[in-house]
Amino acid sequence: MIDRAGEKIESIVPHEGPGVRINARPADGFLPDEPRGILQCENVDVYYGSFRAVTGVDLKFGLHEITALIGPSGCGKSTLLRSLNRMNDLVDGARVEGRVLFDGEDIYGSKVDAIEVRRRIGMVFQKPNPFPKSIYDNIAYGPRVTGMRVDSMDDLVEEALTKAALWGEVKDKLKQSAYSLSGGQQQRLCIARTIAVKPDVILMDEPCSALDPIATVRIEDLMHELRREYTIVIVTHNMQQAARVADRTAFFTAFADEGTGDRTGVLVEFGKTTQIFEHPTDQRTEDYISGRFG
Amino acid sequence: MNLTHSTMRGSVKIVAVGNLDLIARGRPAEFRHRGLTLATRPTAMAALLEVGRDPDSIVLVPTNLNDMPLTEFVDILHSLAHVPVIAGIVPGCSAQAVSELFDHGISSTVALPTSPGRLADAVRASRTPEQTEELVIEVGNLTLDDARHRVTWFEKEVTLAPKNFEILRFMLVAHPRVIPLQELMKHVGDNPQNRAVRARVAIGRLRAAFSDAEPRHDTPIETVHRIGYRLRL
Incomplete structure (x- = not known):
């Protein structure tokens, strides 16, 4: 168990006894100059076999902040995102060099349980991917298979759906198939499913790219609500979405290896979203955000 | 005739x-x-x-x-x-x-x-x-016809949404001056939210529209780093 500044967090290393989740941040709107990192990349390189997809990333994701990763296609945003909860472990030949620290612990450490990492650092994908089960069972599935001790599953399902702003729309049809929901509702169901296992961080890989504008607004509103309890990292190609939702923004680009022509992603600039869009320090950032390339 | x-x-x-x-x-x-x-x-x-x-x-x-x-x-x-x-x-x-x-x-x-x-x-x-708002503005290979809401670039029609058309017209009237981002932000509508990014996105859409219309020529919008944008015509 780690105790810091009045907040407690369960270790991601398997241990005995119940943990206490990180306390929610008051929604005071204050954004410190430096993020108070709950999740941190230290000189991270990600490889697929011999191909280096991303290199040299140093980045802090602030507690109860939304951080947007932006950049042109092929710059390694999603690759980096997937390395933040060891999702890349499931890809043959993928490996990470450097350190990814979750509350000070390296998630790639030898004693770390990858399943526990993915429970604490949940993920929402580009396309809604509900299980072929009922709405209720979609939410209950995670707590059941991870062996969470739950006083009342009904209460947990209601809590998760309420937090995902879906309860009012589905409370009378919990036994219906998740596939009966619209695309936007399915995506909120997926967020509820992620929330149900009590994560600290939610990773979102272009969560609105398959949704219509109205469903997109609902997800963005939801992200603002979720930030009070969770830390969110979002990959997006939509500059206006990054500006609308993110407290901080990291811009990535790719450079080509002169010999092989392979393109490797690199972090160019990281800062408060207002600074990135109003006063970017790097010309490449300014060119990208105003459509010069990408 | x-x-x-x-x-x-x-x-x-x-x-x-x-x-x-x-x-x-x-x-x-x-x-x-x-x-x-x-x-x-x-x-x-x-x-x-x-x-x-x-x-x-x-x-x-x-x-x-x-x-x-x-x-x-x-x-x-x-x-x-x-x-x-x-x-x-x-x-x-x-x-x-x-x-x-x-x-x-x-x-x-x-x-x-x-x-x-x-x-x-x-x-x-x-x-x-x-009064110039009503005119056809022609600089180099770029022509903007206000009344017809029509823009041509190397004689190719450039399709623009109304807001982006307004921004291009503003840039043309200001040509060859560099337009600071802060000034451009005043032309992206009444909503005070995220004006900077909306201005940047509008510039991006203008560039994309020029590229779509005439891909053989570089788009005429030039970034002046840390200052703003200008038309290079």
Whole structure:
């Protein structure tokens, strides 16, 4: 168990006894100059076999902040995102060099349980991917298979759906198939499913790219609500979405290896979203955000 | 082509005194393309009557006007309706005569017969900055026709949403000045939220539209790092 500044967090290393989740941040709107990192990349390189997809990333994701990763296609945003909860472990030949620290612990450490990492650092994908089960069972599935001790599953399902702003729309049809929901509702169901296992961080890989504008607004509103309890990292190609939702923004680009022509992603600039869009320090950032390339 | 006293319709009406074939050369479509409506009247009096009907007109009068002293005609126009007057310079007109016309308040000059492009330049020179909003603006290979909401780049049509069209027009009027981001932010609508990113995104959409229209040429929008943007034309 780690105790810091009045907040407690369960270790991601398997241990005995119940943990206490990180306390929610008051929604005071204050954004410190430096993020108070709950999740941190230290000189991270990600490889697929011999191909280096991303290199040299140093980045802090602030507690109860939304951080947007932006950049042109092929710059390694999603690759980096997937390395933040060891999702890349499931890809043959993928490996990470450097350190990814979750509350000070390296998630790639030898004693770390990858399943526990993915429970604490949940993920929402580009396309809604509900299980072929009922709405209720979609939410209950995670707590059941991870062996969470739950006083009342009904209460947990209601809590998760309420937090995902879906309860009012589905409370009378919990036994219906998740596939009966619209695309936007399915995506909120997926967020509820992620929330149900009590994560600290939610990773979102272009969560609105398959949704219509109205469903997109609902997800963005939801992200603002979720930030009070969770830390969110979002990959997006939509500059206006990054500006609308993110407290901080990291811009990535790719450079080509002169010999092989392979393109490797690199972090160019990281800062408060207002600074990135109003006063970017790097010309490449300014060119990208105003459509010069990408 | 049969050139008679006629009207070629565009967004800015020019009442010209005299015969069309002595005043203009070029096809009617070329004048229309530049947003000019050219209405010719045979005499100064007929032109005055036309201006009375449409006081927003601009008058083009040749320096060899023969049914009334030219300076008197200019004075009447100004006293009646403050109508801008372009003097059409014909061969043999002296510099002193032109100077005298400027003393009487003409706005600009153009050699007759005039091409559509030169007449558009003379019209632009004769109007206040506020009035230029109505004009066809042509710089280099970029043409913006305000009335028709039409933009061409190397003669290829550029498809723009209204907001992006407004931003391009603003940049064209400001050309060749660099437009700071803060200034551009004032032109992205009334919503105060995220003006910076909306300005950046608008620039991105302009660039994409230029690229789509004419991919063989670099887009004319240049980033001036940490300052803003300008048109490179």
